[in-house]
Amino acid sequence: MDLRIPLWLIAPLLALVSLLALTACTCGNNLAADGPNASSAASTAAQPLTLDALGGKEWVLTHWALGEAAPAAPKVTLSYLEGRFAGRGGCNNYFAGITQGQAPGELKTGPAGSTQMYCAGEAMSIEFRFLENLSSVTAFGFEGGKLALSYEKDGAVEVMLFKGRPLPEK
Numbered sequence: 001m002d003l004r005i006p007l008w009l010i011a012p013l014l015a016l017v018s019l020l021a022l023t024a025c026t027c028g029n030n031l032a033a034d035g036p037n038a039s040s041a042a043s044t045a046a047q048p049l050t051l052d053a054l055g056g057k058e059w060v061l062t063h064w065a066l067g068e069a070a071p072a073a074p075k076v077t078l079s080y081l082e083g084r085f086a087g088r089g090g091c092n093n094y095f096a097g098i099t100q101g102q103a104p105g106e107l108k109t110g111p112a113g114s115t116q117m118y119c120a121g122e123a124m125s126i127e128f129r130f131l132e133n134l135s136s137v138t139a140f141g142f143e144g145g146k147l148a149l150s151y152e153k154d155g156a157v158e159v160m161l162f163k164g165r166p167l168p169e170k
């Protein structure tokens with residue numbers, strides 16, 4: 001009897017477990033020191049990773065996946081407020097409901113809605129790709145001060161990275 005498990009089955013699970021381990025670690029170099037509130041991390045104990053860690057910033061997409069940079073323009077943005085993501089998808093404004101999972105950093109995104117402007121050129125393909133990836137996000141964490149959203153695509157787990165900046169004035 002052959003008890004070997006195929007690599008295509010193990011690799012996505014290992015990637016997800018690794019991301020969850022990074023986000024849930026509360027040892028020495030705790031997550032708070034790398035997260036969105038790094039300046040106040042030294043004075044606070046490590047906190048469980050919840051959706052509240054995403055609030056208070058606008059996140060700008062920097063990478064579609066590890067090793068694959070996102071284009072500098074148009075900017076794709078993401079903000080979290082009151083149980084939903086919202087931002088600019090490259091052309092239109094979008095929103096998507098999200099719910100916290102049971103494990104730290106685990107989440108589920110609902111279907112995205114958006115305005116319906118047409119944009120020429122690469123903006124529409126960037127937006128379609130982003131909204132497709134966003135709809136399959138399963139986990140979040142922080143890596144090197146950036147927001148990391150894990151999503152499933154073609155049977156593999158990928159990670160989009162976002163750089164934080166202050167929320168725009170309204």
